[in-house]
Amino acid sequence: MVKTNPFRIRDICFLTLLLIIGISLTVWVFFPSAPTQGILEVRVNGQLRMRLPLAQNTDREIFISNHTTNRFLIQDGTVRMTEANCHDRTCVRTRAISRSGESIVCLPHRLVLTIVETDETDSPPDAVTH
Numbered sequence: 001m002v003k004t005n006p007f008r009i010r011d012i013c014f015l016t017l018l019l020i021i022g023i024s025l026t027v028w029v030f031f032p033s034a035p036t037q038g039i040l041e042v043r044v045n046g047q048l049r050m051r052l053p054l055a056q057n058t059d060r061e062i063f064i065s066n067h068t069t070n071r072f073l074i075q076d077g078t079v080r081m082t083e084a085n086c087h088d089r090t091c092v093r094t095r096a097i098s099r100s101g102e103s104i105v106c107l108p109h110r111l112v113l114t115i116v117e118t119d120e121t122d123s124p125p126d127a128v129t130h
Contacts, residue, residue: 038100038115040079042072045110054079054098054115064109072104072113079104079113 042049044064052058054077061071061083070091071083080096086108094104097115104113 037077037118039118040074041112041114041116043112043114062111064111068109070106070109070111079115081106081113084109 037053037055040052040054042052042060042062044062049062050060052060052074054074056074057076058074059071059082060074061069063069067085069083069085070081072079072081078096078098081091081094081104084092084106086106088108091104091106091111097104097113100115100117102115105111
């Protein structure tokens with residue numbers, strides 16, 4: 001008579017649980033349930049130049065100095081750098097950003113594009129009491 005090992009069933013249950021947790025975390029991170037409308041902050045030398053909503057498609061050019069320019073595009077909730085006259089153009093090769101906390105940086109021009117959450121002051125109140 002062959003005896004089954006009781007630890008084998010526990011091991012399979014534990015590994016299955018870990019697999020379910022891993023898949024759940026992956027879905028949660030890469031497929032957010034509700035897209036939030038963020039705001040793009042444009043900073044030059046650490047100073048805020050402009051704030052633009054991601055909900056509004058726009059194409060902007062930023063003049064940093066006489067011969068220093070960058071152009072970025074906000075389209076369908078994503079932001080990408082389309083042109084830059086810096087020597088390495090790493091910012092242009094950076095993928096488009098769309099989530100809060102993501103950034104595109106042009107180091108030679110000291111330009112940072114960052115997506116932030118929508119301000120609480122921009123949203124209507126949840127409830128009104130008397």
